[in-house]
Amino acid sequence: MNTQKNKGAMQKLGVLFILSLFLCYGCENSTEVQDSNLSVTFFSEGSLQKVQNSSLQLNEVKVLIRKLEFKSANSNDFHDIKVGPFAININPDGIKTDVLRSDIPPGSYERVKFEIHKLEDFETPPDPDFKDGNSGSERYSVVVKGIFNNSPFVYKSQRTSYQELEFPTPIIIDDNMSVNLTITVSPYSWFFEDGVYLDPSDPSNESEIEMNIHLKMLSGIIIKMENLINRYSNEKNL
Numbered sequence: 001m002n003t004q005k006n007k008g009a010m011q012k013l014g015v016l017f018i019l020s021l022f023l024c025y026g027c028e029n030s031t032e033v034q035d036s037n038l039s040v041t042f043f044s045e046g047s048l049q050k051v052q053n054s055s056l057q058l059n060e061v062k063v064l065i066r067k068l069e070f071k072s073a074n075s076n077d078f079h080d081i082k083v084g085p086f087a088i089n090i091n092p093d094g095i096k097t098d099v100l101r102s103d104i105p106p107g108s109y110e111r112v113k114f115e116i117h118k119l120e121d122f123e124t125p126p127d128p129d130f131k132d133g134n135s136g137s138e139r140y141s142v143v144v145k146g147i148f149n150n151s152p153f154v155y156k157s158q159r160t161s162y163q164e165l166e167f168p169t170p171i172i173i174d175d176n177m178s179v180n181l182t183i184t185v186s187p188y189s190w191f192f193e194d195g196v197y198l199d200p201s202d203p204s205n206e207s208e209i210e211m212n213i214h215l216k217m218l219s220g221i222i223i224k225m226e227n228l229i230n231r232y233s234n235e236k237n238l
Contacts, residue, residue: 036101037178038081040068042088043096045186045219056197058092060145061187063217064130066117068100073108073170085117087127092146092187106174111166112181116141116217118160129156142213144187148199155191155200161214165221182222189216 044061066085069078082100091097119139125131132138142157171179190212191198191205198205 036103037173038104039101039178039180040081040099041096041180041182042090042099043182043184043222044090044092044094045184045188056146056148056188056191058144058146058187060143061090061092061185062127062129062143063088063090064117064119064126064141066115067113068115069113070104070109071111071113071164073110078113079104079107079109081112085119085123085126087130090185090187096182104173104179108170108172109167110170111164112183112221114163114218116159116161116163118158144190144200146200148197148201151201153199153201155209157210157213159210159214161217163217165218167221167223171223171225177225180224182224183218184220184222186216186219189219 064085064087065082067083068081070081071078081102081104088099089097118141119125119131121134125139127143129143130140132140137158140156140158141160142155144155146153165183173179188197190209191200193205193208193212198209200209
């Protein structure tokens with residue numbers, strides 16, 4: 001009787017052992033679908049400009065984004081990548097800032113679009129710097145902190161604008177590809193006009209600075225494509 005019980009217990013353990021091996025094998029071979037296929041990074045070109053001038057030093061650059069989306073190359077459709085509002089803290093010293101990792105459906109895409117956004121009444125700021133009070137004149141889309149001629153300043157913009165960057169050639173995403181977009185910005189150029197740096201604290205410079213923020217918000221894009229199958233194969237061979 002005891003022998004039969006032991007035999008039955010051993011059979012059950014054998015089944016559980018085989019099942020555990022199957023599950024572990026599935027875990028090892030499921031890595032291809034666990035990683036996001038899109039990452040977005042911001043990079044400031046400000047480090048050289050900081051060294052080359054003695055008037056302006058930027059310490060913090062924050063931009064409020066309402067929506068980030070991709071434009072299809074084969075239609076007029078846009079695909080939402082991230083919907084906010086969410087804040088991007090751009091390091092003005094030339095250090096990359098990781099903004100997001102996400103999944104984008106397979107397809108062909110020709111441009112990326114950002115909505116730079118001033119907070120609405122009903123929206124909660126992701127960063128307290130974007131809201132001073134409840135009125136429309138106390139909500140902001142861009143916040144820059146720094147020093148001009150040895151005097152600290154905080155410049156806050158209320159402009160809402162749409163920024164688009166077209167890819168040199170359409171990027172094609174499939175189930176085995178990932179893409180990294182590095183968006184380059186030049187925040188020092190927002191305060192530069194006619195060969196001189198503008199005092200952000202001087203109200204007479206506001207219109208020029210606001211126009212520069214709108215026209216010079218984004219300065220370029222670097223695209224890196226990666227084949228996920230090759231990457232995982234290389235990782236497993238290490």
